[in-house]
Amino acid sequence: MTNSYFNENKLEDLLDEIKFVYQSDERPWIIGYSGGKDSTVLTHLVYLMLKNLKPDERKKSVHIVSSDTLVENPLIKQYLDDMLYLLSEAAEKDKLPVVVKKVTPAPDTTFWANVIGRGFPTPRTNGTFRWCTDRLKIAPSGTYINEIIEKEKTEVVVLLGVRKEESIARKRRIEGRELADRLLNRHETIKQAYVYPAIVELTTDDVWKILMENSMKNAWGGDNRRIVELYSGADGGECPFAGFSSKDAQPQTCGQSRFGCWVCTVVKEDKSLNGFIKTGHRELIPLAEFRKWLMSIRDVPEKREKKRRDGTVYWTNNNELGFGPFTWEARQEILERLLSIQKQMSYELITEDELRAIDEIWDNEKDLSRRTLVDLYYRVMETRLPWDHLKRPMFDDDTVAKLQAYAKQYNVPLELLHTMIFSTSKNKYFSNTKRLRDALGKLVTQQWLQEASLCDTEEGIVDGDQEDSNL
Numbered sequence: 001m002t003n004s005y006f007n008e009n010k011l012e013d014l015l016d017e018i019k020f021v022y023q024s025d026e027r028p029w030i031i032g033y034s035g036g037k038d039s040t041v042l043t044h045l046v047y048l049m050l051k052n053l054k055p056d057e058r059k060k061s062v063h064i065v066s067s068d069t070l071v072e073n074p075l076i077k078q079y080l081d082d083m084l085y086l087l088s089e090a091a092e093k094d095k096l097p098v099v100v101k102k103v104t105p106a107p108d109t110t111f112w113a114n115v116i117g118r119g120f121p122t123p124r125t126n127g128t129f130r131w132c133t134d135r136l137k138i139a140p141s142g143t144y145i146n147e148i149i150e151k152e153k154t155e156v157v158v159l160l161g162v163r164k165e166e167s168i169a170r171k172r173r174i175e176g177r178e179l180a181d182r183l184l185n186r187h188e189t190i191k192q193a194y195v196y197p198a199i200v201e202l203t204t205d206d207v208w209k210i211l212m213e214n215s216m217k218n219a220w221g222g223d224n225r226r227i228v229e230l231y232s233g234a235d236g237g238e239c240p241f242a243g244f245s246s247k248d249a250q251p252q253t254c255g256q257s258r259f260g261c262w263v264c265t266v267v268k269e270d271k272s273l274n275g276f277i278k279t280g281h282r283e284l285i286p287l288a289e290f291r292k293w294l295m296s297i298r299d300v301p302e303k304r305e306k307k308r309r310d311g312t313v314y315w316t317n318n319n320e321l322g323f324g325p326f327t328w329e330a331r332q333e334i335l336e337r338l339l340s341i342q343k344q345m346s347y348e349l350i351t352e353d354e355l356r357a358i359d360e361i362w363d364n365e366k367d368l369s370r371r372t373l374v375d376l377y378y379r380v381m382e383t384r385l386p387w388d389h390l391k392r393p394m395f396d397d398d399t400v401a402k403l404q405a406y407a408k409q410y411n412v413p414l415e416l417l418h419t420m421i422f423s424t425s426k427n428k429y430f431s432n433t434k435r436l437r438d439a440l441g442k443l444v445t446q447q448w449l450q451e452a453s454l455c456d457t458e459e460g461i462v463d464g465d466q467e468d469s470n471l
């Protein structure tokens, strides 16, 4: 307990400070709640503070926002859902101005929409090409914060359960409004938001001490024993990029996450997933196996296109064409495997909204038949997607056969023909034909079509790590 906040302060001091900041202005509060120990303590303290106020003193709303990446570990997801339910029930009963909100990435920006839909290679174990954290974790909460700013036409204060374990806990005194301003930092990316790191000075021991109090019941009636179980089961697994910069105590990248996504390919070994399996959650084994397989196919040449999504190409140091996205066949394979384990586990791993988003991406980029996804789904799940009956092929079999024959006869890559058809279909309703001409012009001058001549001149040789840019 060397640096404990409680060496020089009592819990009431912290509650007083939180109350003071709450009453200092009209700006709504937004708490990032991940279900981890730090954000639980933070939410617990704010809840206690609100409960101790007289009803007419509870002047501003407190939004408790939880982010679900849609690839959460099933045990964490269940726990979070339970806690959010309890929280909203209790807040209603206690008549607190609390709004409980779970945010998720938009269906076409999720992990699966990007990997299976667009073919994004999975993030690398060395942390490069980590496109996931922003899309899955940062953007959904950011969108919600901006919505509040917009709707309530005000600045907001974001409360984060970040901590720095300082060598000497600074004794806090509340001396006036001036100090309240100093307790807030400007938000790194949202101009009209401030950050109040209310528990920044608590040590890890302090946090556990608070969680253990009151027979391990938190302020909204949740059982903190479940957090202890999750932490001991998970063996310390967390999003590898969680953390915060000591300078301003704001989170970097993965925000408030204490547990990583079950499919995280950035870590070699997913400690949390394996930890849960070791403690008896054998139902998670298919997820661990799938993750391993997904990592194993990342750099297999047959599974990757040899051009980027925008049609540009690059060469590795070995003078070979560098990798682009997963091929369409590989994406279908990933989806097929994912659905198989979804069926095996009777647990939703990919939502219908995501499937619809992927279906749309494939329709616009790859699928002349327009039935690949719905048929694949039916093959694996033995049930039809709700929009299955609406899917009609773009052309009949005869026309497709003719297209193939012409492509061969005139030595035109079939893929180019397909993309030109998709582009024409997308632009056909615009009265200004320049749009379509420009789009087609771009397609016929794509770099990959000229790859042979570029190879001859050995131009454009770049470092192998370029694979992921502009995907």
Ligand code: SF4
Residues within 6 Å of the ligand: 123, 130, 132, 133, 136, 137, 238, 239, 240, 241, 254, 259, 260, 261, 263, 264, 265, 266
């Ligand atoms: S846990 Fe892994 S997959 Fe999930 S956002 Fe963080 S780095 Fe990306």
